[in-house]
Amino acid sequence: MRKLSALLLVLLSSVFFSGLSMAAPQAEPAAPAAAVSQKAVGTEGAVNINTADASLLQQELKGIGKVKAEAIVAYREANGPxxxxxxxxxxxxxxxxxxxxxxxxxxLE
Incomplete structure (x- = not known):
């Protein structure tokens, strides 16, 4: 019985301490995306349709889903600002x- 208890204690300890040694990887901040978002959304909360990416257009505008947001960006890329x-x-x-x-x-700015 003592051997079983000791073995169980060793196993539980190893599981507990092995979990402590593994650190979760830290995500690095996405500075370029944040910079684009700040530039694309003005101080009054207006979305700059000449700089906003499809994701931001979809997120900030009513009735604009993925397809329409991508169409706006494609039009801008094909025809200029x-x-x-x-x-x-x-x-x-x-x-x-x-x-x-x-x-x-x-x-527009």
Whole structure:
């Protein structure tokens, strides 16, 4: 009985102490993404449609999912920066209703 108790104590101790020696890897902060987000969202909370990535557009704008956000970025890459907010109407999937829902959240700078 003593041998069994001693063996059990050794096994439990080794399991406990082996778990302590393993440190979880620390994630490094994503500075470039944070910098883009700060640049793409102005001080008033407006989203800069000329610098925001698809993820930010999807996150910050009403009625904009992954496909529409990617379409906005693709349009911008193909045609250059937006010169007016109304130019979003030229993006496939963006209509007047979506534009009006988000007009106060959009910026060009």
């Amino acid at each position: 937006f010169t007016t907010v109304d130019q979003l109407l030229e993006v496939k999937g963006i209509g007047k209703a979506i534009l009006e829902k988000n007009r106060s959240r959009l910026s």
